[in-house]
Amino acid sequence: MPHHLKTSRAYTTRLAAGFALALSAATLPNVPPAQAQTTLRVAMTAGDIPDVTGQPDQGFEGYRFVGYTLYDSLILWDLSRSDVEASLTPGLATKWTIDPKDSRRWIFELRKDVKFHDGSDFNADVVLWNISRLTDDKVPHFNAKQYAAMRTRTVNIDRAEKIDDHTIAIITKEPDSLFYIQMSFWMMISKAQFEKAGSYEKYAQMPSGTGPYRFAGMVPRERLELTRNETYWNPKRIPKHDRLVLQPMPEATTRAAALLSGQVDFIEAPSPDTIARLKSSGMQVLTLPYPHNWHYQFNFVDGPFKDKRVRQAANYAMDRGEMVEMLNGLAQEGYGTVPPSSPYFGKPVLYKLDPKKATALLKEAKCHPCEVTLAISTSGSGQMQPLPMNELVKAQLEAVGFKVKLEEMDWNALLDVTFKGREKFPAYHAVNVSRATQDPFSGIFRFVMRKQWAPAGGNWGHYENPEIEKLITEIYNTFDQAKRDAMITRVHEIMNDDAAMLFVTHDLNPRALSPKVKGFVQAQSWFQDLTPITVGTTN
Amino acid sequence: MWYYIARRIAYAIPIAIGVTVFCFALVFLAPGNPVQMLLPADASQEVVDLIMKTYGFDRPLPVQYWTWLMRAVVGDLGVSIQSNRPVIDEVLRALANTVFLSFGAVMLAFSIAFVLGTLAAYYRGSATDRGVTALSIVGVSIPNYWLGIVLVIIFAVELNWLPATGMGPGGSETFDLFNWSHFKHVILPIITLCMVPVGMITRTTRSAVSEVLGNEFVNTLRAKGLDELAVIRHALKNAMPQILAVMGLQFGYLMGGSILVETIFNWPGTGFLLNKAILTRDIPVLQGTILILALVFVVTNLIVDLFQTAVDPRIKRS
Numbered sequence: 001m002p003h004h005l006k007t008s009r010a011y012t013t014r015l016a017a018g019f020a021l022a023l024s025a026a027t028l029p030n031v032p033p034a035q036a037q038t039t040l041r042v043a044m045t046a047g048d049i050p051d052v053t054g055q056p057d058q059g060f061e062g063y064r065f066v067g068y069t070l071y072d073s074l075i076l077w078d079l080s081r082s083d084v085e086a087s088l089t090p091g092l093a094t095k096w097t098i099d100p101k102d103s104r105r106w107i108f109e110l111r112k113d114v115k116f117h118d119g120s121d122f123n124a125d126v127v128l129w130n131i132s133r134l135t136d137d138k139v140p141h142f143n144a145k146q147y148a149a150m151r152t153r154t155v156n157i158d159r160a161e162k163i164d165d166h167t168i169a170i171i172t173k174e175p176d177s178l179f180y181i182q183m184s185f186w187m188m189i190s191k192a193q194f195e196k197a198g199s200y201e202k203y204a205q206m207p208s209g210t211g212p213y214r215f216a217g218m219v220p221r222e223r224l225e226l227t228r229n230e231t232y233w234n235p236k237r238i239p240k241h242d243r244l245v246l247q248p249m250p251e252a253t254t255r256a257a258a259l260l261s262g263q264v265d266f267i268e269a270p271s272p273d274t275i276a277r278l279k280s281s282g283m284q285v286l287t288l289p290y291p292h293n294w295h296y297q298f299n300f301v302d303g304p305f306k307d308k309r310v311r312q313a314a315n316y317a318m319d320r321g322e323m324v325e326m327l328n329g330l331a332q333e334g335y336g337t338v339p340p341s342s343p344y345f346g347k348p349v350l351y352k353l354d355p356k357k358a359t360a361l362l363k364e365a366k367c368h369p370c371e372v373t374l375a376i377s378t379s380g381s382g383q384m385q386p387l388p389m390n391e392l393v394k395a396q397l398e399a400v401g402f403k404v405k406l407e408e409m410d411w412n413a414l415l416d417v418t419f420k421g422r423e424k425f426p427a428y429h430a431v432n433v434s435r436a437t438q439d440p441f442s443g444i445f446r447f448v449m450r451k452q453w454a455p456a457g458g459n460w461g462h463y464e465n466p467e468i469e470k471l472i473t474e475i476y477n478t479f480d481q482a483k484r485d486a487m488i489t490r491v492h493e494i495m496n497d498d499a500a501m502l503f504v505t506h507d508l509n510p511r512a513l514s515p516k517v518k519g520f521v522q523a524q525s526w527f528q529d530l531t532p533i534t535v536g537t538t539n
Numbered sequence: 540m541w542y543y544i545a546r547r548i549a550y551a552i553p554i555a556i557g558v559t560v561f562c563f564a565l566v567f568l569a570p571g572n573p574v575q576m577l578l579p580a581d582a583s584q585e586v587v588d589l590i591m592k593t594y595g596f597d598r599p600l601p602v603q604y605w606t607w608l609m610r611a612v613v614g615d616l617g618v619s620i621q622s623n624r625p626v627i628d629e630v631l632r633a634l635a636n637t638v639f640l641s642f643g644a645v646m647l648a649f650s651i652a653f654v655l656g657t658l659a660a661y662y663r664g665s666a667t668d669r670g671v672t673a674l675s676i677v678g679v680s681i682p683n684y685w686l687g688i689v690l691v692i693i694f695a696v697e698l699n700w701l702p703a704t705g706m707g708p709g710g711s712e713t714f715d716l717f718n719w720s721h722f723k724h725v726i727l728p729i730i731t732l733c734m735v736p737v738g739m740i741t742r743t744t745r746s747a748v749s750e751v752l753g754n755e756f757v758n759t760l761r762a763k764g765l766d767e768l769a770v771i772r773h774a775l776k777n778a779m780p781q782i783l784a785v786m787g788l789q790f791g792y793l794m795g796g797s798i799l800v801e802t803i804f805n806w807p808g809t810g811f812l813l814n815k816a817i818l819t820r821d822i823p824v825l826q827g828t829i830l831i832l833a834l835v836f837v838v839t840n841l842i843v844d845l846f847q848t849a850v851d852p853r854i855k856r857s
Contacts, residue, residue: 047815048622057621144593145623148578151586201623220624220632221815222710222807249704250815251802253688257703258805261695379818412820413569419578455584 038241038535040517041264043249045381049224052207052215053200054189055134055146059381060436060526061268063185065246068527069226071187071209074108074127075180079523082288085341086525088181092122092188092210096180098479103175104158108183110166114233117215118208120192124162129191131160131170141194152457153182177479181439212237212531213244223247239531240519256512259283265514265535272328272385275510282515287330287508288522289341291437294334294384296374296393296430296502297447299422299461303429304372309365311499315351316358317400323392323505327385334505336496337444338437341524344444346489348496351503358400372397373405375428380411382434384507390432393504421454422461430502431460436526440488445472448491448500468494547844551837558833559611559826563604566825594620596822607826616827621819626827629812634831636711637801637808641793643729648736649786655737656744656782661771663749671741678738684799687731691803694727701727704805711807728804732797736789743785747778780847787843791836 044065046058052070056062068076076091092111099105114122132139134147135154147154156172156179163169172179193208194200207215210233213226224246228239247264249255252271258264260281270278270285278285298305305311320333332339335350362368376390377383387408394404407428409417417425418433435458437443446458448468454460471487471494478484495501513520516536522528578586591597595606610617616626652675659671695703700723707714707721715721751757751774760770794809801810809828816824 047818051623144589148586148590204623219710219712220622220629221812222706222712247705247805249805251805253691254704254803254805257691257696258705261691261699261701261703263702263704411818 039243039245040241040266040530040533040535041245041247042530043247043255043258043264043267045250045252045255045268046248047250048221048248049218049246051146051204052218052224053146053204054130054143054187055149055185056187057145057149060438061381064527066224067187068211069213069244069530070207070211070215071189072211073184073186073188074110075184077184077523077525077527079525079527079529080521082522082524084524085289085291085343086523086527088184091184092127093183096183098177099169102171103477103479104172106170106172106179107163108168108170110168111233112166114210115231116190116193116208116210117229118190118193118196120190120208122188122210123165124168125165126191127168127188128160128162130186130188131157133189134186141191143200150185153185175477177476177484178439178441181441212239216243221248237529237531240534244530259512259514262514265517266520266530266533267512270510270512272326272330275328275330278512284513284515284517285510286513286520286522287510288524289332289339289506290509290524290526291338291342291443292382292434292507292509292526293337293339293437293443293503294331294382294389294432294434294505294507295337296432296504297418297460298463298501299426299429300463301422301461302426304365304367304370305429305461307365307367308499309361310367310370311502312351313358313361313365313370313400314397314402314502315499316354316361317397317402318351318393318502318504319353319396320505321353322396323389326388326392327505330508330510331384331505332508334503336503337447337492337501339506342437342443343485344440344488344492346493348493350496351499355400362401368401369403370401371403371405372429373407373427375407375409375414375417375425375431377411377414377432378408380414380433382436382507383411383432384434384505386432389504393502418460419455421459423454433460434507438526440475440491444488444492444495448495463500465494465498465500543848544841544845547841551841554837555830555834559608559830560604562826562829562833563600563607566820566822567600569820611827611830616830617823619821619824621815621821621824626823629824630809630827630831632711633807633809633812633828634835636706636806637794637797637810638835640725640728640732640797640801640806640808641790643725644732644793645736645786645790647729648733648740648789651733652737652740652744653782656741657748657771657775659741659745660748660752660774663752668745671745675738675741675745678734678741680738681734683731683734684803686734687727687800687803690727690731703727706807728800728806731800731804732793736786736793739789740782740785744778744782747781748774751777776850780851783843783846783850787839787846791839794835794839795832 042065044061046061048058050056050058050062050066052066056066072091074091074093075088075096077086078089079086092114093108094111095109097107099107110124110127116122133141133143134150135157136142156174156176158171158173160168160170188210190208193206194203197203197206212229212232214229216225216227218224226244228242230238232238249258252269255267256270256274256278259267275285298311300306324331324333336345336348338344362370374390377386379386390406394406397404414431414433417428418431446452448463448465449459449472450464450469451457452459453462468491471491475484475487478487517533519532519534521532578590595603607617614627616630618624619626619629655671659668662668691703694701702724705724707724757770757774760773797808798810798814801808802814809832812824813828816828
């Protein structure tokens with residue numbers, strides 16, 4: 001740990017001096033941070049440094065910047081190309097297969113000669129220890145917060161066993177052909193380092209993984225510093241810069257100003273109104289489709305949207321081109337649950353703008369004017385620019401005969417509505433919560449499965465469709481990928497047939513980079529690989 | 540004097556308790572709940588219950604309040620739900636950064652306002668007076684978060700003279716006031732924050748000084764042949780208690796009211812901390828921060844009162 005990082009206890013002591021504490025900042029020791037040759041400085045949208053002790057918090061941004069930098073999972077995402085949606089690639093496991101004799105038994109062959117940053121070995125025992133960390137509340141290294149955050153991914157695990165030093169098996173409760181995907185979200189932390197630390201609180205000051213970056217220091221809520229792991233097991237992904245500094249900067253204007261004034265090199269999610277200014281200053285503004293959906297989930301029990309014709313009318317009312325224009329091109333038109341670049345898009349019914357048809361459908365459904373109430377948030381992770389976007393949706397819906405009431409609340413309150421489901425909030429006819437659609441379960445199934453009816457899961461409005469139920473059961477029992485993908489695509493198409501959501505737009509994942517930054521390949525993913533980036537000499 | 544101090548401190552205790560009840564209740568009245576941000580939207584009830592139990596949110600509210608208060612009395616404000624760090628450390632660290640900013644802003648404001656207000660009072664009714672009054676109205680009326688953004692655009696983005704965000708190149712822990720590359724991070728936030736106090740203190744100084752200048756003893760001073768500077772000095776001494784009171788209040792407001800400015804400048808203070816805690820319903824952090832800020836307000840007022848007593852013997856007599 002660098003010597004300039006002082007404990008907060010020192011702050012506490014200083015405070016005793018009453019008013020003199022105003023000057024306390026002035027009395028801090030003047031030790032400049034270690035200056036490396038090249039440093040990549042990133043401004044994140046998060047309000048705090050994500051949890052560094054394994055499973056990051058702060059959503060997928062935490063995984064992007066703290067998860068896959070410090071740590072590896074058994075299976076990784078291939079983030080090396082821009083032309084297709086990111087798919088899975090071997091990580092700490094070199095191979096994974098389903099046991100031909102038992103469709104509940106997954107076998108993972110582990111990578112040999114991998115060491116953690118603290119020098120300890122990565123092997124089958126460490127993997128089993130990591131599995132118990134998030135599944136068994138009786139072990140001393142159990143972590144309740146991370147267990148809770150991972151529960152939907154681990155719920156099907158029955159047990160895990162060691163086959164030899166470099167092979168393990170995970171046995172699921174039910175056959176689950178998509179189970180292996182969950183292992184791409186499971187960070188492997190160092191057992192030896194944790195035991196040395198003794199608690200998660202202490203381990204947070206000395207985290208150790210196998211990832212391409214090592215922990216170098218942290219100022220809570222302000223900055224996390226990582227350095228290059230020279231001995232990373234994948235030589236292609238040894239970082240091409242010496243140091244990575246991550247700073248939480250939740251305010252979009254602040255991020256843009258920080259980039260323009262040269263304080264950072266890489267910012268996440270610049271807002272649409274700053275794009276012209278960033279470009280005119282020579283900044284690189286990158287956009288690319290990725291699995292994100294900005295939509296409304298309908299209430300299928302109470303109110304007008306239980307009628308398929310009303311749902312279709314709403315979809316026909318959307319002028320998605322106007323929405324993209326309003327967002328200065330930082331989004332693409334949304335016609336389905338997943339973007340057209342997804343392997344599961346298929347050939348669904350597309351609800352292109354048709355106001356006449358929309359009005360006719362509303363009249364046929366005897367809902368004209370059709371009064372609906374939409375629950376929306378004022379901001380939030382992945383919500384883009386929720387207020388102007390919802391105003392536009394409202395105007396477009398009202399143009400065809402809806403009468404829309406927008407119920408605004410802050411992000412946390414909207415999450416509460418989403419979590420509890422339509423039963424507790426019958427007055428809301430749709431909720432606007434955007435989602436990551438990274439894998440078939442979290443991107444597609446959870447919105448339509450009977451088992452996922454809120455509050456048990458993500459099916460907020462209690463949608464049900466026997467055909468989809470049958471298909472999903474089959475998918476989980478099909479271990480042939482091509483056959484399975486065809487069925488997943490079919491589920492996606494049925495959702496469109498049924499107008500199971502109000503499809504509006506997909507975010508284009510904007511980020512802006514200083515002209516000094518070279519070599520970044522943006523992936524069609526929530527995750528990104530920063531390792532190939534080179535940074536020109538500072539100023 | 541000591542009796543006076545003791546009485547003031549005794550008064551502060553019920554205020555502090557009132558604040559704790561108020562902030563405890565307020566936080567729980569807001570919709571949403573603290574475990575929401577920790578869990579995926581499709582977390583099961585079993586998982587929610589586990590987390591609620593882990594943090595003690597499953598117990599009745601009065602019990603939660605009592606447990607919290609008993610720990611708070613000995614300086615333990617609990618652990619942040621989001622960061623898992625002790626709240627007291629988080630708040631004190633942020634507080635030091637905010638006090639630094641507020642103190643700087645009030646001092647700068649005082650220096651400017653003292654001169655302007657005195658000039659306006661002395662040349663009452665003149666063009667100088669009208670100019671100063673107009674300036675103080677502008678200072679009070681400009682929303683400081685807007686001013687902050689404008690200053691950033693001009694001095695950080697366009698001219699590139701000053702940094703736009705943060706507290707020094709290495710964050711607050713390595714901050715060094717006497718190093719230019721660190722100090723320049725302070726300039727824009729302090730200028731932004733000092734605008735409202737400049738307006739308020741100028742107005743108070745002007746009215747207090749001009750009121751004193753209208754007193755008969757001033758005529759006596761002049762009749763005794765004192766020069767004008769000495770007359771002003773006497774007037775200022777008499778006006779000081781009022782000016783100090785406003786300064787103290789302004790300092791208090793800046794401590795609690797800089798949420799937007801700290802967010803714009805990414806300044807790691809209490810406003811930034813509160814902003815995050817409100818949005819994530821991090822209840823222990825919210826309660827701890829509000830409590831500490833309320834105490835700072837009470838203590839500031841106490842100190843200002845003591846200062847007033849020191850400069851104005853009339854208060855002691857009453």
